[in-house]
Amino acid sequence: MKFVMETVELSKKFGELTAVDGISTTLEEGHIVGLIGPNGAGKSTFLNSMAGLFPPTSGKVFFEGKECTGFTPQRMCHLGLARTFQIPQPFPKMTALETVLVATLFGRHGHARENPVEYAKSLLDFVEFPLPPKTACENLNTVQLKRLDLARALGSNPKMLFLDELAAGLTESEILDMIVLTRKIRDRGITILMVEHIMKLIITVCEYLIVIQFGRKISEGRTEKVAQDPVVLEAYLGTAKKKEPEGPAPAGPEAPGSAPAASNAAEPKPAGLGGGDGHVS
Numbered sequence: 293m294k295f296v297m298e299t300v301e302l303s304k305k306f307g308e309l310t311a312v313d314g315i316s317t318t319l320e321e322g323h324i325v326g327l328i329g330p331n332g333a334g335k336s337t338f339l340n341s342m343a344g345l346f347p348p349t350s351g352k353v354f355f356e357g358k359e360c361t362g363f364t365p366q367r368m369c370h371l372g373l374a375r376t377f378q379i380p381q382p383f384p385k386m387t388a389l390e391t392v393l394v395a396t397l398f399g400r401h402g403h404a405r406e407n408p409v410e411y412a413k414s415l416l417d418f419v420e421f422p423l424p425p426k427t428a429c430e431n432l433n434t435v436q437l438k439r440l441d442l443a444r445a446l447g448s449n450p451k452m453l454f455l456d457e458l459a460a461g462l463t464e465s466e467i468l469d470m471i472v473l474t475r476k477i478r479d480r481g482i483t484i485l486m487v488e489h490i491m492k493l494i495i496t497v498c499e500y501l502i503v504i505q506f507g508r509k510i511s512e513g514r515t516e517k518v519a520q521d522p523v524v525l526e527a528y529l530g531t532a533k534k535k536e537p538e539g540p541a542p543a544g545p546e547a548p549g550s551a552p553a554a555s556n557a558a559e560p561k562p563a564g565l566g567g568g569d570g571h572v573s
């Protein structure tokens with residue numbers, strides 16, 4: 293068993309707000325791990341603290357056993373960590389091809405390609421980017437940008453990939469494509485940590501789950517076990533052991549791509565964990 297990444301008591305505060313509160317976990321090589329929790333739980337902040345976007349307030353981060361706490365995103369990238377963003381961050385004046393080339397040329401050391409342009413094009417094909425490679429980023433819609441973001445992340449030749457709500461806003465058939473694509477990425481030898489609200493995707497592709505609420509880890513382990521954990525059901529349903537109320541059914545699943553709440557104290561929405569096509573947040 294080899295851990296690609298590990299955190300020890302990792303915390304991140306924004307002023308008085310503790311967005312990530314002492315999370316210790318390990319990410320084992322070859323796994324697809326889901327990071328879930330209600331809106332504002334601290335999922336993106338946890339990724340950002342590991343990836344170097346925000347230096348953690350306390351705690352430690354390790355990459356392949358070596359401490360990398362507080363490393364810049366560039367150093368983390370050169371170690372072998374790539375990520376996509378919840379809101380894609382394109383270079384508007386560059387083309388899709390140039391965007392991937394930036395990663396291919398300046399990503400992880402030792403990643404010398406004989407023909408970087410052809411390699412970048414092959415990654416656009418791999419993620420099924422639907423437009424010509426020379427399309428300007430400023431002309432792409434959100435879903436196209438997300439596919440490009442994925443190609444860019446892969447271009448840096450990562451060992452570990454963080455996906456932050458990559459499937460938000462996708463149609464049903466695009467979600468199925470994303471399930472296949474995520475597995476294909478893992479089959480390239482890349483370990484994946486994915487934040488996602490779309491339970492169908494999480495339950496189908498993730499062998500392991502980490503669940504956080506109010507910045508704290510409340511459960512982790514194999515997906516089938518965590519999905520039945522009363523603590524997790526309580527966090528999502530608020531009524532894990534309570535009798536179903538009479539009257540109208542609770543509100544349906546959240547629409548794909550709906551805006552996340554801004555507060556850490558956001559109430560979980562009434563949706564079932566692993567409930568078919570449901571989104572939970």
Ligand SMILES: Nc1ncnc2c1ncn2[C@@H]1O[C@H](COP(=O)(O)OP(=O)(O)OP(=O)(O)O)[C@@H](O)[C@H]1O
Nearest residue numbers: 306311331332333334335336337552553554555556
């Ligand atoms: N840069 C920041 N400055 C101040 N507060 C922040 C910042 N980023 C996040 N927060 C706060 O930290 C808490 C956790 O936010 P975070 O975005 O990590 O949650 P999340 O689990 O990713 O939520 P969502 O599912 O809505 O994306 C929230 O209360 C949020 O408002």
Ligand SMILES: [Mg+2]
Nearest residue numbers: 335336337378
């Ligand atoms: Mg987030």
